[in-house]
Amino acid sequence: MVQQSRQGLDYALGWFDTGNIAFQNIPVPLTRPEPWRFAVAAYDYDLIVIGSGPAGQRAAIQAAKLDKSVAVLERLPMLGGVDVNTGTASKTLREAVLHLTGFRERNIYGDSYSVKQHITMGDLMVRTGYVMQQQVDMLRVHFLTNQVEMINAEGSFVDHHTINLSLPDSRLNRAITSDKVIIAVGSLSTTPPIVHVDGRLIFVSDDVLNLPNIPRSLTVVGGGAIGLEYCSTFAALGVRVTLVDRNPRLLQFADDEIVDTLVYHLRQNGVTLRLNENVNDIEYLRDHRGDRVRVLLESGKQIISDSVMYCVGRTGNTANLNLEAAGIQVDERGRISIDDNYQTCVEGIYAVGGVIGFPDLTSTSRMQGRLAACHAFEEPIKRFPDLFPYTVRTIPELAMIGKTESQLTDAGVSYEIGKANYQETMSSVMQGDNAGMLKLLFDTESRKILGVHILGEDAAELIHIGQAVMAHGGTVDYFTEAVISYPSLAECYATAALNGINRLDP
Numbered sequence: 387m388v389q390q391s392r393q394g395l396d397y398a399l400g401w402f403d404t405g406n407i408a409f410q411n412i413p414v415p416l417t418r419p420e421p422w423r424f425a426v427a428a429y430d431y432d433l434i435v436i437g438s439g440p441a442g443q444r445a446a447i448q449a450a451k452l453d454k455s456v457a458v459l460e461r462l463p464m465l466g467g468v469d470v471n472t473g474t475a476s477k478t479l480r481e482a483v484l485h486l487t488g489f490r491e492r493n494i495y496g497d498s499y500s501v502k503q504h505i506t507m508g509d510l511m512v513r514t515g516y517v518m519q520q521q522v523d524m525l526r527v528h529f530l531t532n533q534v535e536m537i538n539a540e541g542s543f544v545d546h547h548t549i550n551l552s553l554p555d556s557r558l559n560r561a562i563t564s565d566k567v568i569i570a571v572g573s574l575s576t577t578p579p580i581v582h583v584d585g586r587l588i589f590v591s592d593d594v595l596n597l598p599n600i601p602r603s604l605t606v607v608g609g610g611a612i613g614l615e616y617c618s619t620f621a622a623l624g625v626r627v628t629l630v631d632r633n634p635r636l637l638q639f640a641d642d643e644i645v646d647t648l649v650y651h652l653r654q655n656g657v658t659l660r661l662n663e664n665v666n667d668i669e670y671l672r673d674h675r676g677d678r679v680r681v682l683l684e685s686g687k688q689i690i691s692d693s694v695m696y697c698v699g700r701t702g703n704t705a706n707l708n709l710e711a712a713g714i715q716v717d718e719r720g721r722i723s724i725d726d727n728y729q730t731c732v733e734g735i736y737a738v739g740g741v742i743g744f745p746d747l748t749s750t751s752r753m754q755g756r757l758a759a760c761h762a763f764e765e766p767i768k769r770f771p772d773l774f775p776y777t778v779r780t781i782p783e784l785a786m787i788g789k790t791e792s793q794l795t796d797a798g799v800s801y802e803i804g805k806a807n808y809q810e811t812m813s814s815v816m817q818g819d820n821a822g823m824l825k826l827l828f829d830t831e832s833r834k835i836l837g838v839h840i841l842g843e844d845a846a847e848l849i850h851i852g853q854a855v856m857a858h859g860g861t862v863d864y865f866t867e868a869v870i871s872y873p874s875l876a877e878c879y880a881t882a883a884l885n886g887i888n889r890l891d892p
């Protein structure tokens with residue numbers, strides 16, 4: 387078995403697409419654990435992790451740190467999961483677009499300012515390819531140094547402890563066994579039956595990097611995190627974007643005032659919003675202007691655009707796992723139920739990350755992977771924290787932590803708000819961001835911070851200041867008593883705190 391597995395490992399290392407990275411041809415040590423482990427082991431591995439996304443990575447490395455023998459299965463030729471392949475791509479595309487269009491600088495140099503005219507997909511791909519390659523490289527180093535075996539195969543259950551491997555060369559297919567299994571297979575874009583995704587005229591987030599060119603007009607169906615991020619990015623590129631969502635309000639989990647302000651900026655950037663609308667049908671058009679798509683809405687409106695992007699949610703990636711063989715069921719969206727320790731209904735089999743549904747973030751998936759591995763090998767660890775940030779890389783970007791005004795109102799909590807506009811800080815004036823705002827919510831009695839909501843440049847960084855103060859039970863007074871670096875966007879915290887305290891006794 388050891389020899390068989392070694393063959394698998396050599397094959398796997400040869401197969402994984404590391405791109406043009408420097409150490410590709412340098413001999414790498416075999417990552418199989420020392421033979422003594424196998425003298426007593428009942429299984430080939432202590433842990434098999436199915437999926438190499440953020441949840442699988444952290445689970446595998448945590449188990450390896452506990453001195454367990456671990457194999458990670460990845461069915462794609464590239465490690466990293468949706469996080470590297472799609473999530474990183476969307477963030478990096480945004481950065482590339484902001485840079486090349488000169489968007490950030492336009493408040494200073496005028497609306498016609500741009501770094502490059504006629505931006506192509508090729509221009510955007512330069513930066514994206516570089517960042518993705520760095521991430522894959524780093525992940526591979528982490529697996530190698532922690533002696534995690536990487537196998538390029540699709541895994542499916544034979545029984546509780548046995549996983550069948552479908553390798554790119556099917557002659558090498560075989561089964562391997564493990565004491566514990568962590569399912570970290572992530573999620574896929576959900577597409578309704580009326581939609582035929584061809585990856586060009588009608589596409590999902592996974593297809594963006596393969597678009598042959600930037601469409602002149604785009605209809606985005608679904609205004610969740612993915613839809614809004616791409617709306618902003620394409621609109622900044624000058625694409626005529628229409629956003630369709632079946633709900634009258636976007637991002638219902640976020641603060642109303644922040645979402646309203648985001649909507650204002652989307653409109654300012656040329657996005658047309660069609661909210662409270664459902665898609666009835668989609669038709670292909672071919673005329674003298676080329677191939678296009680017509681989206682027919684239930685209300686009778688129609689939208690014609692070069693392409694349509696669908697982002698109406700995600701479905702657990704469980705279709706090929708043969709979960710029945712392990713006695714595990716999934717819900718209508720392919721998601722697996724778990725207990726507080728991420729254990730499925732079968733002892734020793736865990737599920738983490740996108741495949742268990744909300745919040746399906748890289749940050750939370752990583753933490754879940756680690757917690758599951760610790761539980762599997764009886765390592766004491768704290769539970770998943772109640773408090774975690776949620777960020778959406780729109781333009782301007784949105785970040786939040788803790789409660790919203792409507793949640794506090796529904797719960798009958800007496801709270802006050804403190805607000806700051808980025809424009810009040812020198813740092814933001816220098817950067818040319820005149821859109822940003824930061825909002826603190828705090829308890830009027832205890833003065834403890836209950837929520838922080840930010841819209842603007844670096845919101846995803848700034849939110850962690852609020853997170854740290856909240857996690858330690860800090861009050862609004864912390865921000866007025868602390869000395870805050872000048873010039874910095876963090877000054878917004880002090881301004882918002884003073885604004886809030888002044889409201890308590892106007």
Ligand SMILES: Cc1cc2nc3c(=O)[nH]c(=O)nc-3n(C[C@H](O)[C@H](O)[C@H](O)COP(=O)(O)OP(=O)(O)OC[C@H]3O[C@@H](n4cnc5c(N)ncnc54)[C@H](O)[C@@H]3O)c2cc1C
Pocket residue numbers: 436437438439440441442443459460461462465466467468469470472473474476477539540541542570571572573591612703706707738739740741745746747748749750751779
């Ligand atoms: C466009 C987009 C942007 C995003 N942006 C952000 C963001 O800014 N911040 C954030 O926190 N989150 C973001 N997310 C969400 C984040 O990417 C996911 O929450 C995260 O990747 C989930 O991690 P995971 O490990 O559970 O699954 P994934 O990353 O999906 O990885 C699962 C892996 O398992 C593999 N796999 C599946 N089935 C098998 C099998 N049977 N055998 C072997 N391998 C298998 C898949 O090929 C995949 O590589 C974004 C998602 C998308 C789609």
Ligand SMILES: NC(=O)c1ccc[n+]([C@@H]2O[C@H](COP(=O)([O-])OP(=O)(O)OC[C@H]3O[C@@H](n4cnc5c(N)ncnc54)[C@H](O)[C@@H]3O)[C@@H](O)[C@H]2O)c1
Pocket residue numbers: 578607608609610611612613615630631632633636637663664665697698699700744745746747776777778779
């Ligand atoms: N920055 C981030 O943290 C980030 C970025 C991207 C994605 N993600 C994660 O990826 C996951 C998926 O994101 P998503 O945006 O695809 O899904 P989502 O579930 O967040 O949003 C889907 C949106 O589509 C709308 N919708 C659903 N069906 C529709 C229909 N038939 N017609 C019109 N509108 C419809 C919904 O009202 C909703 O607004 C989320 O869990 C999110 O957390 C996170």
